[in-house]
Amino acid sequence: MGTGPDAALSLRERQKQQTRSHLLETSARLIGERGYKASTIEDIARAAGMSRATVYSYFPSKEAIVRGLVVELWDGAEELYVEFGRLTEWSRPTVRGWVQMVVETWERSGDRLRVGAARLVDYDDFYLDYHRRFVRALTADEQLWARFPADEAERRALLLISGLELFLNTWLVRGWAHDREGAIDTLTDVWRATLNAEEPAAGGRARRGGRATAR
Numbered sequence: 001m002g003t004g005p006d007a008a009l010s011l012r013e014r015q016k017q018q019t020r021s022h023l024l025e026t027s028a029r030l031i032g033e034r035g036y037k038a039s040t041i042e043d044i045a046r047a048a049g050m051s052r053a054t055v056y057s058y059f060p061s062k063e064a065i066v067r068g069l070v071v072e073l074w075d076g077a078e079e080l081y082v083e084f085g086r087l088t089e090w091s092r093p094t095v096r097g098w099v100q101m102v103v104e105t106w107e108r109s110g111d112r113l114r115v116g117a118a119r120l121v122d123y124d125d126f127y128l129d130y131h132r133r134f135v136r137a138l139t140a141d142e143q144l145w146a147r148f149p150a151d152e153a154e155r156r157a158l159l160l161i162s163g164l165e166l167f168l169n170t171w172l173v174r175g176w177a178h179d180r181e182g183a184i185d186t187l188t189d190v191w192r193a194t195l196n197a198e199e200p201a202a203g204g205r206a207r208r209g210g211r212a213t214a215r
Contacts, residue, residue: 019050019054019058020058020068022048023044023048023050023055023058023059023065024065024068024069024072024112026044026047026048027039027044027048027065027066027069027115028069028111028112028115029047029111030043030044030047031066031111031115031120032110032111032112032114032115033111036062036066036115036118036120039062040062041055041056041061041062044062044065063120063121066115066116066120066121067121067123069112069115069116070115070116070121070123071126072112073109073112073113073116074130076105076109077130077134078130078133078134078137080098080101080102080105081134081137081138081161082137082140083098083101084098084137084138085137085138085139085140085141086140086141087141087144088141088144089144090144090192090195090196092188092192095188095191095192095195096184096185096188099184099187099188099191100184102164102168103168103172103180103183103184103187106168106172106173107172110172110173113169113172113173114173117169117173117174131158131161131162134157134161135154135157135158135161138157138160138161139153139154139157145157156194156195159194160190160191160194160195163190164187164191167183167187171183
């Protein structure tokens with residue numbers, strides 16, 4: 001008998017989850033190929049092998065579908081930053097392994113990323129919330145981040161997250177050609193330089209975990 005998170009779900013609930021995921025996958029592929037304006041709910045329903053009524057029972061509009069894709073993408077991104085937060089050290093092989101995992105995830109998510117990057121719907125209401133969650137996930141290991149005061153750690157984490165997203169979007173979504181291994185190496189070096197830099201002068205500012213800098 002299953003004991004995982006899905007074990008408590010009824011067969012109907014699991015089927016609904018699968019149908020919703022299928023709808024999002026189909027929508028991402030269709031909108032990625034045709035564009036947002038050229039893709040109708042009727043097109044999505046036909047491609048998914050469903051009726052329009054079924055599509056509307058999950059998503060009230062095409063905008064809601066795109067929003068669902070963005071939320072799913074960002075939930076996946078948060079999981080990646082959680083994985084980074086679980087690292088016990090920031091050696092080059094460790095950081096590079098994580099960067100490679102991120103790149104591989106982006107490579108598998110081409111259609112969804114193109115839809116999300118097109119900014120087809122307004123998601124300002126949850127943009128900052130997600131990025132705060134990303135920062136919290138990234139900085140989960142207080143011992144490693146204790147080399148920086150709390151506000152400095154937050155700034156560096158946000159800089160790394162924003163820079164990574166922009167670089168990967170320009171490279172893997174917009175199509176700016178890069179040597180793959182070279183790009184992974186460069187991202188690794190940038191992350192390690194930011195993570196391992198000497199602590200800046202910060203007279204009296206409190207460190208994470210209650211530590212203080214005596215200047």
